Amino acid sequence: MTELILKNVRPMGGASTDIVIRNGRIAAIGAANTAGAAVEDGGGAIALPGLVEAHAHLDKTLWGMGWRRHQAGPSLEDKISTERRLRREWNIDPARQSARQVALCAAQGTTAIRSHVDIDTDQGLWCFEGVCATRERFAHVADIEIVAFPQSGLMVRPGTLELMDAALANGADVVGGLDPCGIDRDPKGQLDAIFALAQKHGKPIDIHLHEPDELGAFSMEMILERTRATGMQGKVTISHAFCLGMGDRARAAALTDRLAELDVAIATTAPASRPVPMAAEMRAAGVRLCAGSDGIRDTWGPYGNADMLERALFIGLRNNFRRDEDVEYALHICTRGGADVMELAGYGLAEGSFADIVLVQAETLAEAVAARPTRQLVLKRGRPVARDGKALFEVE
Amino acid sequence: MTELILKNVRPMGGASTDIVIRNGRIAAIGAANTAGAAVEDGGGAIALPGLVEAHAHLDKTLWGMGWRRHQAGPSLEDKISTERRLRREWNIDPARQSARQVALCAAQGTTAIRSHVDIDTDQGLWCFEGVCATRERFAHVADIEIVAFPQSGLMVRPGTLELMDAALANGADVVGGLDPCGIDRDPKGQLDAIFALAQKHGKPIDIHLHEPDELGAFSMEMILERTRATGMQGKVTISHAFCLGMGDRARAAALTDRLAELDVAIATTAPASRPVPMAAEMRAAGVRLCAGSDGIRDTWGPYGNADMLERALFIGLRNNFRRDEDVEYALHICTRGGADVMELAGYGLAEGSFADIVLVQAETLAEAVAARPTRQLVLKRGRPVARDGKALFEVE
Numbered sequence: 001m002t003e004l005i006l007k008n009v010r011p012m013g014g015a016s017t018d019i020v021i022r023n024g025r026i027a028a029i030g031a032a033n034t035a036g037a038a039v040e041d042g043g044g045a046i047a048l049p050g051l052v053e054a055h056a057h058l059d060k061t062l063w064g065m066g067w068r069r070h071q072a073g074p075s076l077e078d079k080i081s082t083e084r085r086l087r088r089e090w091n092i093d094p095a096r097q098s099a100r101q102v103a104l105c106a107a108q109g110t111t112a113i114r115s116h117v118d119i120d121t122d123q124g125l126w127c128f129e130g131v132c133a134t135r136e137r138f139a140h141v142a143d144i145e146i147v148a149f150p151q152s153g154l155m156v157r158p159g160t161l162e163l164m165d166a167a168l169a170n171g172a173d174v175v176g177g178l179d180p181c182g183i184d185r186d187p188k189g190q191l192d193a194i195f196a197l198a199q200k201h202g203k204p205i206d207i208h209l210h211e212p213d214e215l216g217a218f219s220m221e222m223i224l225e226r227t228r229a230t231g232m233q234g235k236v237t238i239s240h241a242f243c244l245g246m247g248d249r250a251r252a253a254a255l256t257d258r259l260a261e262l263d264v265a266i267a268t269t270a271p272a273s274r275p276v277p278m279a280a281e282m283r284a285a286g287v288r289l290c291a292g293s294d295g296i297r298d299t300w301g302p303y304g305n306a307d308m309l310e311r312a313l314f315i316g317l318r319n320n321f322r323r324d325e326d327v328e329y330a331l332h333i334c335t336r337g338g339a340d341v342m343e344l345a346g347y348g349l350a351e352g353s354f355a356d357i358v359l360v361q362a363e364t365l366a367e368a369v370a371a372r373p374t375r376q377l378v379l380k381r382g383r384p385v386a387r388d389g390k391a392l393f394e395v396e
Numbered sequence: 397m398t399e400l401i402l403k404n405v406r407p408m409g410g411a412s413t414d415i416v417i418r419n420g421r422i423a424a425i426g427a428a429n430t431a432g433a434a435v436e437d438g439g440g441a442i443a444l445p446g447l448v449e450a451h452a453h454l455d456k457t458l459w460g461m462g463w464r465r466h467q468a469g470p471s472l473e474d475k476i477s478t479e480r481r482l483r484r485e486w487n488i489d490p491a492r493q494s495a496r497q498v499a500l501c502a503a504q505g506t507t508a509i510r511s512h513v514d515i516d517t518d519q520g521l522w523c524f525e526g527v528c529a530t531r532e533r534f535a536h537v538a539d540i541e542i543v544a545f546p547q548s549g550l551m552v553r554p555g556t557l558e559l560m561d562a563a564l565a566n567g568a569d570v571v572g573g574l575d576p577c578g579i580d581r582d583p584k585g586q587l588d589a590i591f592a593l594a595q596k597h598g599k600p601i602d603i604h605l606h607e608p609d610e611l612g613a614f615s616m617e618m619i620l621e622r623t624r625a626t627g628m629q630g631k632v633t634i635s636h637a638f639c640l641g642m643g644d645r646a647r648a649a650a651l652t653d654r655l656a657e658l659d660v661a662i663a664t665t666a667p668a669s670r671p672v673p674m675a676a677e678m679r680a681a682g683v684r685l686c687a688g689s690d691g692i693r694d695t696w697g698p699y700g701n702a703d704m705l706e707r708a709l710f711i712g713l714r715n716n717f718r719r720d721e722d723v724e725y726a727l728h729i730c731t732r733g734g735a736d737v738m739e740l741a742g743y744g745l746a747e748g749s750f751a752d753i754v755l756v757q758a759e760t761l762a763e764a765v766a767a768r769p770t771r772q773l774v775l776k777r778g779r780p781v782a783r784d785g786k787a788l789f790e791v792e
Contacts, residue, residue, distance in 0.1 A: 069760075271713070272713040302766045303712065304766075324465045
């Protein structure tokens with residue numbers, strides 16, 4: 001049954017056409033007979049595939065909780081411990097907060113989310129269970145992947161590994177990790193543990209690696225060695241990977257080549273304040289890139305709005321992209337780049353794909369990134385979930 | 397005569413009060429008797445002083461001209477020559493385009509603009525005259541300062557100095573300069589010439605300095621030497637000053653101390669892709685900072701929207717500001733920082749100041765920066781010039 005026809009839309013900024021949606025999928029792209037069908041007039045909007053938020057922390061946003069003054073000190077350790085304290089003090093309920101962020105994501109045209117979710121011996125599985133509830137409740141809004149994430153360290157917090165194991169047995173999709181040297185002080189211990197966990201559950205890995213320069217390069221090598229040894233090519237993502245912005249460009253290039261060889265992907269937020277993996281270098285070497293908002297208005301920092309078109313802009317600004325084809329690549333990172341890392345089946349604007357579609361008024365893809373227009377319409381599996389920048393559903 | 401009372405507004409995010417406006421100025425701040433007066437209900441909005449765009453290029457935006465694919469190569473020289481060619485080819489009319497950008501600025505709450513305006517032997521005074529016309533036409537919308545800017549070089553283009561001299565005799569407010577080594581290949585020649593021009597016309601100086609590392613440091617020293625020799629303390633601004641982001645931090649700190657000693661201000665765009673002067677270091681040393689959008693959707697690059705709250709966000713992101721007081725300082729740079737550099741008399745939210753006021757819905761100043769809310773109301777000299785994110789006047 002034809003559910004919906006999007007009239008007068010321009011897939012990826014191309015010529016105006018119609019998109020016929022049937023059973024949640026794109027049945028046809030081309031001039032359509034609208035007799036008897038529900039029709040949405042796109043008004044010449046660009047149609048994009050649903051934006052992909054490939055690095056989020058759904059369990060920790062303060063969105064909707066009123067403005068909170070920032071309390072944490074500058075070190076990573078202090079941000080982690082401040083958050084652990086404030087979770088209970090402020091009642092940062094992971095179910096409620098993740099639902100709010102999913103609504104925000106929908107309003108911005110995001111239809112798939114990979115979320116790291118804190119697991120530690122203080123919170124236990126509270127955060128995981130809260131995000132699981134949101135994932136189930138909003139399955140019709142976004143594909144949500146949960147990374148079991150040892151935010152407070154794994155080796156330094158005995159009991160964490162068992163909690164991660166339980167989460168993976170109960171629906172977590174990805175094994176997380178975090179600064180095996182900087183936070184865990186035992187790179188061999190952490191990395192052996194998480195690769196073993198991934199093997200046990202048959203799940204991919206996504207490791208936060210903030211460690212800079214040679215320390216990060218060392219940890220990255222340890223990750224690469226284990227990727228090869230366990231045959232996990234194509235199944236490992238390194239988030240942030242600041243070490244790839246190191247001053248020794250030859251060293252970074254050699255690491256980049258090994259990432260490509262072992263098909264290890266990089267997730268970036270394109271921060272302005274840190275050395276980062278440069279998108280053009282990753283692309284030239286054949287390393288897959290995806291992107292995310294990271295924390296949105298949480299105890300870590302005040303910024304963020306879940307807009308993945310804005311993230312593409314940040315990628316463009318960080319990488320000094322000016323040419324249209326480069327800006328389009330920044331958008332690619334925030335669409336198909338994320339879909340590839342999440343292994344989303346049926347992603348994209350093609351006949352047979354799922355009808356996860358965003359409409360925006362812009363002349364070109366580059367303009368959509370530069371201007372970040374209000375999302376005119378967001379479809380998930382062919383059904384409207386947001387319109388004119390607002391989610392079509394309520395969260396408390 | 398009382399012209400307007402802003403009811404229920406929160407100056408700088410403080411407690412709710414009223415602002416009484418009379419003869420274009422703030423007559424009183426405090427609970428007001430509204431009988432017989434025109435009243436605007438602020439609905440608890442934060443009242444900010446008008447945002448200050450302290451580094452713009454009003455003559456070169458492509459805003460409203462349809463999307464144009466980026467043509468320029470990566471070098472500064474290629475961007476300059478590509479622009480010179482496209483100005484005529486695309487008819488980038490400086491009067492029309494600067495008017496469009498002023499309307500955009502007004503919609504974003506900007507009430508004062510320092511604009512560099514290209515002067516060269518190809519364009520002559522075309523750009524200058526166009527922006528002069530806009531300045532006159534929109535004097536009720538924004539204070540516009542014009543920098544006579546030798547974008548294509550001064551020493552390498554004989555005749556440019558005479559054109560700048562003519563512009564300064566005919567209403568240009570500031571003497572511009574540009575990379576005395578990198579572009580002009582004659583630092584002594586350029587800097588002696590522009591300081592002499594400033595002395596002759598009794599005008600301040602604002603020099604673009606993109607030169608990195610030791611080259612930029614050398615040019616900066618040359619600028620500092622002339623600032624002292626000509627007694628121009630407090631009258632010189634260096635825009636960009638990327639060299640202050642140099643690796644040798646001790647060298648950068650020594651230069652920073654000399655900037656403070658000679659009261660040379662820095663204008664920044666807080667770009668994500670370049671080393672930059674760090675705001676906290678400038679602040680600690682006592683160097684005045686202002687900020688601007690730089691080019692907005694022009695032949696140099698596709699980005700920009702004239703939003704100085706977004707610029708404050710970029711400053712926050714670039715400088716890794718997370719604490720509320722730091723984010724507030726980023727906003728200060730985009731308000732009073734710019735006003736100080738432009739020497740705007742009567743600036744600020746105080747009784748007696750000009751009623752250049754922006755209302756935004758946010759709980760705190762830091763939220764106003766993080767969220768960049770639609771400008772609810774923008775007043776220039778007490779008169780509404782924009783509402784709900786839209787200018788209240790038309791430009792062709």
